[in-house]
Amino acid sequence: MKQFSVNCLFCLHCCLMNIPAELFMTHEFLPLQLLYGIAEDLTSEDVRSVKFLLQKQLPKNKLQENASMLQVFLEMERNGIIKEDNLTMLKDMLQRFRVDIKKKIDAYEGKKRENYSREEVCHPVSVSVYPEEKGAEGEAAKLHGKIYKMKNNPHGYCLILNNHIFKNPCYNREGTLQDGEAVKRVFKWLQFETVEYMDLEGKEIRDTVKEYSKKDHRYMDCFVCFIFSHGEKDKIKGVDDECVNIDDLVSYFTGTNCPSLAGKPKVFIIQACQGSGHHPSVAVESDSSGHLEVDASPLTSIPDKADILIGMATVEDYKCYRSPKTGSVYIQSLCEKMELLCPLRTDLTAILTEVNNEVARRDLKGFKQMPKITSTLLKRLIFEVPQ
Template sequence: MSTEFHKLLFEISEALVTDELAALKFLSLDHVPRRKLEAIHEPKAFLEVLQEKDMIGAGNLFFLKELLYRIHRIDLLTAHLGSSREEMERELQVLGRAQVSAYRQLLYGIAEDLTSEDVRSVKFLLQKQLPKTKLQENASMLQVFLEMEINGIIKEDNLTMLKDILQRFRADIKKKIDAYEEKKKENYSREEVRYPVSVSVYPEEQGAEGEAAKQHGKIYKMKNNPHGYCLILNNHIFRNPRYNREGTLQDGEAVKRVFKWLQFETVEYMDLEGKKIYETIKEYSKKDHRNMDCFVCFIFSHGEKDKIKGVDDECVNIDDLVSCFTGTNCPSLAGKPKVFIIQACQGSVRHPSVAVESDCSGPLEVDASPLTSIPDKADILIGMATVEDYLSYRSRRTGSVYIQSLCEKMELLCPQREDLAAILTEVNNEVAKRELEGSKQMPKITSTLLKKLIFEVPQ
């Protein structure tokens, strides 16, 4: 990390006072565990935790800008971060840009609006719900809100008790909660009617395709050109020549052929070290995808269970790569599909082979299942060449069994408007049937897609 960046964080931390630190911690609760925040007692430690969580970095200061804007430290925003109130207001109007949730903004705004007498009234009315030790005179409104959350009295989709309390002496603030709830309902309604379902929109479609048109609201939209990036990270030549992956160039060519045909901006990076794999993925997560429909990433390398190896034999966790594209870390892709296809081993269980070789570089541990946190991340699909603990296979001459099968199936089934999950299931079936010199391979699909992902074929 650069000296200039550390100096910047030091100067900002020196300018923050205790109450402001408490506000920053409260506003960050959706991104940093409460237990970790409770252990922080000074601003420097808070900024260090944000770095650890990858919420801020030398080239990624938006979350810090937003936090300072929310707590009204416009002087720090202007003097140290080259921004302004007006610029932040414009930025935060962009859908999905704000990283502090509307719920947490609401609670913080209420805490700011309440007078000392109001806070005493809230504490008095909560005596039966919260322990007296949590309602002492020096407890701030933000601390009270935290205790209410811990005890299940309030949560994002249920603010009934807080409304009832405020109705008694601050009906004006209760109306703010009403407005928040109304907006939340509107957002849900807008999501439900985003895509028209009238058959008349698709007059040329009849029969089964007409029925598909009726279900259009359950299909991710694909209207832009290009539809998105297709990023290929292809490791061929390793530091140790005995691990070189012959045949992987054919995989790269097959993917480029298919995704250029499907109108994706296709980019291939060759022979990356472990650290560079992560940095490249991170770089693409920070790009502006607002005019894109989708993101696709192929990774070809050696691997261990839930890890990918760089050409320097250093590993990077698959979950760390995927996490770069959560709604929080890549807001311009929030609600859009993110696809990761990984050709690598996930363990060391070997089968005899002659004409094919494994995408694995040595004895590996087998004590953990990969991608256990993926179900918490919406709109992500991961296709793995093999289930955990096992090897995947690649022909030196024609490329990997999994990737070549996938590309063939996409060329066959995309024109028939098959969705990607169905295509990958076909690939699973085909690969599982094959005898690989006495060996078998079973690919795996992990998906939190909320709709069908159908790639549009250009006419």
């Protein structure tokens, strides 16, 4: 009988389970022997337990009864839950009901570290990654890979401007309270001083943002601002229907207007439409349910300054969606991804890209939503998770 390698066994099993080749080919860098062994060791009850624990991280259609453990592993890898060099989430789950398998992973990681140590002794690597260069290209090379300092406690303010009840009750934004709670939960966990202002008029939005730009941020690492409201192109609406230009709000935090945040990251996340158009849906799997509403709102552009990131719920000229019961598709996805990926030291731009991917895949009552990232960050922004 022909002998198969571990990789061949894994691929053979994938073929037998009708897993598309393009999915299992992505596993060429993962610890195949370990994952295959775990899948073989888990009982049917164990597999159900894993699927239950992954309900918030993976789409429901990927956790159906007929999905094998190998298929679940593939989906976990695609969503960044497991990686070659980080199996923490998998270990945490198995610790609850299969400590014996969790210990196998510990042993595997210990052996891998041992092998790496031996390789470093035999093949030392030069520490001079970027040669000294002059000019713009040299400066860019030196900045590449650097991380913004996140050492203070609190790291900074997380300001939430959340418009729920409008003067005209027809414009009330049901579900936005759930967005506010999700953001407060995540950023308090990340050691930010989190403040939420509800139902602000246009002038109050402007005055509140300006007030925070005048604060002393010398002992802060960062500033984060979430804005949830209706609006028009380039503008946010107050509950009194008065519009505020987004560019004006961001400009309060330039190096000139807010010198104590110069060189530090400023993040603005805006849940709002940028027009009245609908993205047509293509043939993709549905991943949403329930009644959805839209927020009529703005397009934004940032000043030509560094260290600013803006995450928009949708691209120009299109609507974005919010459930009155569970909150907005974009903000809820962002909070879930931050809880999952911040412990893995994933930078914010990469997290927002994951959010883009997840939101874009959803079928929203026949339409689609495509978020947008605009960034002039010069370094990677990694939120430190308290130990």
